[in-house]
Amino acid sequence: MRLPKELIVVTPFSKFVGLFLFIMLPILAFVLGMHFQSILVQCTQDYTSDIPLVYETEENLILNRQTLDGKFTEVASQIPSFGGMYYDENGQLTFCLKEVQNEEVEYVKQQVKAAFADDPRLSEVGDVNVVPCKYNFMELNEWYSRMNNILSIPGVVMTDIDEVKNRLRIGIENQEIKDEVEDKLIEMGIPLEVVIIEVTGPIKY
Known part of the structure; x- marks a missing residue:
């Protein structure tokens, strides 16, 4: 088959089209890639280690922590072995129990649904992971309540209960103040x- 001459002859216009595609296609691929990445990041952020969504303002972080602690305390008052709960990296709801007993899991589900009745994500608690923990939530919360003065140490930027690690967490600006923080904790x-x-x-605003 013989192609028309205008399809095989290089012209100024065909050079322009080729140059345009050479420049624009990588840019278009980059823009689409960035857009797709932002969607993936948003999907990942939908799963958080704390059940309620955490907003970034200091006031909302404090309010959210207080609300979460209150709900966890409500569950722990009925189930002493309860150490907290979180969504893992796969979005699976996970219970931390100091003493894992199969018959207790269903009871934990009932108490969680009651405490988090205002959270649509927990209206139907299906399959859950259960992991053992060393400390129950009452223990962690009692220690956490003593840590108010830690934030008065210059360079301490945050305190939290880490349900995933089953520990308390303190964020500091630099390693130099770690000894001072540890001395205060012992005190x-x-x-x-x-x-x-x-x-x-340091915290960035």
């Missing part, structure tokens, strides 16, 4: 093995 009667101290750097 407060908080075992050092319960606390994860990590350098998070």
Whole structure:
């Protein structure tokens, strides 16, 4: 088959089209890739280690922590072995129990549904993972309540209960103040093995 001459002859216009595609196709691929990445990031952020969504303002972080602790305390008051719960990296709801007993799991589900009745994600608690933990939530919360003065140490930027690690967590600006923080924890009667101290750097607003 003989192709028309205008399809095989290089012209200024065909050069322009070729150059245009050579420049624009990589740019288009980059833009689409960035858009797809933002969608993946958003999907990943839908699963959080704390059940309610955590907003980034300081006031909402405090309110959210208080609300979460109150709900966990409500569950722990009925189930002493309850150490907290979270969504794992696969989005699977996970219960932490100090003493894992199969017959207790269904009861935990009932108490969680009652405590988190206002959370649509927990209206139907289906299959869950159950992992053992060393400390129950009442223990963690009692130690956490003693840590109020830790934030008065210059360079301490955050405190939290980490349900995933089953520990307390303290964020500091630099390694130099770690000894001072540990001395303060001992003074407060908080075992050092319960606390994860990590350098998070200063808070950025």
